[in-house]
Amino acid sequence: xxxxxxxxxxxxxxxxxxxxxxxxxxxxxxxxxxxxxxxxxxxxxxxxxxxxxxxxxxxxxxxxxxxxxxxxxxxxxxxxxxxxxxxxxxxxxxxxxxxxxxxxxxxxxxxxxxxxxxxxxxxxxxxxxxxxxxxxxxxxxxxxxxxxxxxxxxxxxxxxxxxxxxxxxxxxxxxxxxxxxxxxxxxxxxxxxxxxxxxxxxxxxxxxxxxxxxxxxxxxxxxxxxxxxxxxxxxxxxxxxxxxxxxxxxxxxxxxxxxxxxxxxxxxxxxxxxxxxxxxxxxxxxxxxxxxxxxxxxxxxxxxxxxxxxxxxxxxxxxxxxxxxxxxxxxxxxxxxxxxxxxxx
Amino acid sequence: xxxxxxxxxxxxxxxxxxxxxxxxxxxxxxxxxxxxxxxxxxxxxxxxxxxxxxxxxxxxxxxxxxxxxxxxxxxxxxxxxxxxxxxxxxxxxxxxxxxxxxxxxxxxxxxxxxxxxxxxxxxxxxxxxxxxxxxxxxxxxxxxxxxxxxxxxxxxxxxxxxxxxxxxxxxxxxxxxxxxxxxxxxxxxxxxxxxxxxxxxxxxxxxxxxxxxxxxxxxxxxxxxxxxxxxxxxxxxxxxxxxxxxxxxxxxxxxxxxxxxxxxxxxxxxxxxxxxxxxxxxxxxxxxxxxxxxxxxxxxxxxxxxxxxxxxxxxxxxxxxxxxxxxxxxxxxxxxxxxxxxxxxxxxxxxxxxxxxxxxxxxxxxxxxxxxxxxxxxxxxxxxxxxxxxxxxxxxxxxxxxxxxxxxxxxxxxxxxxxxxxxxxxxxxxxxxxxxxxxxxxxxxxx
Numbered sequence: 049x050x051x052x053x054x055x056x057x058x059x060x061x062x063x064x065x066x067x068x069x070x071x072x073x074x075x076x077x078x079x080x081x082x083x084x085x086x087x088x089x090x091x092x093x094x095x096x097x098x099x100x101x102x103x104x105x106x107x108x109x110x111x112x113x114x115x116x117x118x119x120x121x122x123x124x125x126x127x128x129x130x131x132x133x134x135x136x137x138x139x140x141x142x143x144x145x146x147x148x149x150x151x152x153x154x155x156x157x158x159x160x161x162x163x164x165x166x167x168x169x170x171x172x173x174x175x176x177x178x179x180x181x182x183x184x185x186x187x188x189x190x191x192x193x194x195x196x197x198x199x200x201x202x203x204x205x206x207x208x209x210x211x212x213x214x215x216x217x218x219x220x221x222x223x224x225x226x227x228x229x230x231x232x233x234x235x236x237x238x239x240x241x242x243x244x245x246x247x248x249x250x251x252x253x254x255x256x257x258x259x260x261x262x263x264x265x266x267x268x269x270x271x272x273x274x275x276x277x278x279x280x281x282x283x284x285x286x287x288x289x290x291x292x293x294x295x296x297x298x299x300x301x302x303x304x305x306x307x308x309x310x311x312x313x314x315x316x317x318x319x320x321x322x323x324x325x326x327x328x329x330x331x332x333x334x335x336x337x338x339x340x341x342x343x344x345x346x347x348x349x350x351x352x353x354x355x356x357x358x359x360x361x362x363x364x365x366x367x368x369x370x371x372x373x374x375x376x377x378x379x380x381x382x383x384x385x386x387x388x389x390x391x392x393x
Numbered sequence: 394x395x396x397x398x399x400x401x402x403x404x405x406x407x408x409x410x411x412x413x414x415x416x417x418x419x420x421x422x423x424x425x426x427x428x429x430x431x432x433x434x435x436x437x438x439x440x441x442x443x444x445x446x447x448x449x450x451x452x453x454x455x456x457x458x459x460x461x462x463x464x465x466x467x468x469x470x471x472x473x474x475x476x477x478x479x480x481x482x483x484x485x486x487x488x489x490x491x492x493x494x495x496x497x498x499x500x501x502x503x504x505x506x507x508x509x510x511x512x513x514x515x516x517x518x519x520x521x522x523x524x525x526x527x528x529x530x531x532x533x534x535x536x537x538x539x540x541x542x543x544x545x546x547x548x549x550x551x552x553x554x555x556x557x558x559x560x561x562x563x564x565x566x567x568x569x570x571x572x573x574x575x576x577x578x579x580x581x582x583x584x585x586x587x588x589x590x591x592x593x594x595x596x597x598x599x600x601x602x603x604x605x606x607x608x609x610x611x612x613x614x615x616x617x618x619x620x621x622x623x624x625x626x627x628x629x630x631x632x633x634x635x636x637x638x639x640x641x642x643x644x645x646x647x648x649x650x651x652x653x654x655x656x657x658x659x660x661x662x663x664x665x666x667x668x669x670x671x672x673x674x675x676x677x678x679x680x681x682x683x684x685x686x687x688x689x690x691x692x693x694x695x696x697x698x699x700x701x702x703x704x705x706x707x708x709x710x711x712x713x714x715x716x717x718x719x720x721x722x723x724x725x726x727x728x729x730x731x732x733x734x735x736x737x738x739x740x741x742x743x744x745x746x747x748x749x750x751x752x753x754x755x756x757x758x759x760x761x762x763x764x765x766x767x768x769x770x771x772x773x774x775x776x777x778x779x780x781x782x783x784x785x786x787x788x789x790x791x792x793x794x795x796x797x798x799x800x801x802x803x804x805x806x807x808x809x810x811x812x813x814x815x816x817x818x819x820x821x822x823x824x825x826x827x828x829x830x831x832x833x834x835x836x837x838x839x840x
Contacts, residue, residue: 073788075788086772088605090775092526092604094776095526098483104771105773106771123686277803296803302568368606
């Protein structure tokens with residue numbers, strides 16, 4: 049009897065609730081790099097406004113944008129977080145599903161750092177060191193050859209003879225792209241391998257770039273598909289390991305990790321903001337304009353996110369590790385005007 | 394052989410003397426027993442290690458450091474016009490409350506004669522970021538208190554809390570930009586003054602998740618409600634469906650190849666990895682039926698699919714265990730088949746069915762994989778549901794998903810909470826399994 053009652057009560061609850069319209073809270077999904085920042089904002093938003101706390105899901109930039117582009121309506125997310133710019137193919141997929149007016153909001157910059165075990169050797173890297181350590185083909189005596197380096201001393205005589213063991217983000221991460229572009233490709237050009245590869249590919253620049261970022265597959269470089277916590281665990285069990293982390297993650301784990309400099313610059317929010325530290329990338333979120341006015345609090349959330357007191361240089365996001373955007377004012381104006389992508393092109 | 398009377402090569406048994414073969418067989422048995430004891434010992438050792446690891450790492454989550462201090466709710470900052478208009482008071486955001494906390498620290502230092510070189514901003518940094526919102530909430534609920542000085546109990550931030558728990562030491566903070574040695578000195582003085590202390594933290598059990606900046610404020614309560622609503626859905630759906638299906642299959646269905654195929658498939662379904670049900674749930678319940686994302690209802694539906702085979706199999710087993718003579722007797726005195734099932738067989742099988750259901754629920758409670766796919770990972774469990782409908786449909790997380798989420802976050806304080814969450818989850822699982830055992834012991838009849 050009671051089972052019958054609960055079952056029917058449940059059925060009624062489901063029917064009434066699904067027919068009852070209007071989702072109350074903003075729904076966000078996407079990049080796990082943006083997740084901490086978005087959750088800090090969501091929490092403060094819930095405290096300071098009469099709207100419920102927005103829900104922020106993780107899952108990765110690509111997964112978030114895919115869901116963002118599924119269509120317009122209460123059952124789709126309102127905001128996609130991304131640690132990279134939206135691709136043309138994604139804008140097209142969005143348009144096919146009726147998601148045409150997208151507001152792009154750049155929230156600031158994220159630094160990518162190289163860190164190793166706190167008790168191990170310290171390193172002062174340059175991009176060419178990483179290229180020589182991890183690329184599958186490098187220049188040996190002026191000719192392209194399979195990468196023969198096994199220790200950091202082989203790469204750069206200034207380094208200790210520590211075996212090369214790198215834990216880098218897997219290909220599904222937005223961080224990987226930045227690592228390839230700003231470190232490996234830069235190193236490729238520095239060492240002259242780029243020109244050799246370009247010549248080998250008949251002068252095709254694209255093919256040479258692609259060849260540059262090909263990494264060795266002999267176990268020296270390990271792709272981490274999980275989060276930074278996994279990279280940290282790998283380094284804790286293999287003291288020779290050097291991992292790629294987000295600046296904020298490193299700053300929360302300074303008792304276990306020591307950070308390496310890149311081209312002589314120590315990564316910090318300051319050195320990234322000035323552009324001295326080379327390995328950084330912008331972080332974004334994308335708002336579905338069609339949902340503004342339908343989902344309560346959506347525009348307020350977007351405006352709150354980029355407000356000076358939140359995303360500014362003294363705000364909680366900067367405190368957590370976000371490098372605040374020097375052009376934040378422009379972004380604020382764009383959000384206030386609901387300026388969609390493509391309108392200013 | 395010591396026994397000279399036994400002719401060589403001849404098989405002879407005596408109750409006084411053990412033959413070589415008997416000795417070998419006995420030795421084999423002794424060895425087997427030793428293996429068995431060793432196996433159990435290894436199992437126990439692993440259990441003890443596991444329990445020790447969980448308790449030692451997770452116990453910290455149940456206590457938290459608090460700072461008790463007087464805060465003056467300055468009218469000049471909170472209600473400039475002095476008209477106590479709630480809408481105007483609400484305009485002051487949590488950022489506007491930070492100066493109040495700084496001033497309160499200045500006052501504490503002055504009153505208690507604490508010597509420190511810290512600036513008030515650095516002192517205020519000892520507190521959790523939740524302190525300002527705690528103040529704001531209080532002021533909005535009690536606007537008439539503006540102008541008075543009220544005693545508040547604030548959470549200390551995760552680094553200071555870690556210092557009291559021994560996780561953070563003066564060595565470990567050498568490169569930490571979130572806390573410095575002077576702040577730890579100041580914390581020591583606050584401890585001596587009785588202002589900073591570590592006590593039991595009920596908010597961990599009943600509270601909501603918190604953002605990455607304030608791990609000290611995070612609790613598992615909302616995720617627990619998510620799990621509760623999921624389990625209600627599972628119970629309300631899988632018990633009637635499972636029991637009805639098994640009664641029909643066991644008591645009414647003709648035995649032919651169709652029922653055989655169904656039976657084999659139910660057993661197969663029980664062995665399907667749970668992530669498969671997650672993908673199915675995403676495709677059917679969310680993408681096709683348009684049920685809301687991250688809703689405990691969807692989680693419950695997915696887990697129902699997972700739990701059904703378990704319940705059907707255990708229900709059929711307990712129906713089978715009821716002797717046919719009981720059915721025959723009922724039919725013999727004129728009961729219909731349905732009456733014989735519902736009046737006689739089902740009550741006798743009920744303890745077994747309940748046991749199976751509880752074990753199925755316990756399994757579903759600890760399941761994480763399907764929840765990853767229906768959007769229960771992230772910063773989700775932030776609003777406590779107010780009604781049943783909201784509990785089922787508004788986005789929420791579940792206990793195992795919350796634990797997974799905490800284990801991923803950067804601040805080491807979240808790691809401690811992940812272990813604390815495991816303790817709570819284990820308490821639920823152990824008590825559910827104990828209940829199942831008790832039910833079986835007390836009510837199950839054997840023939």
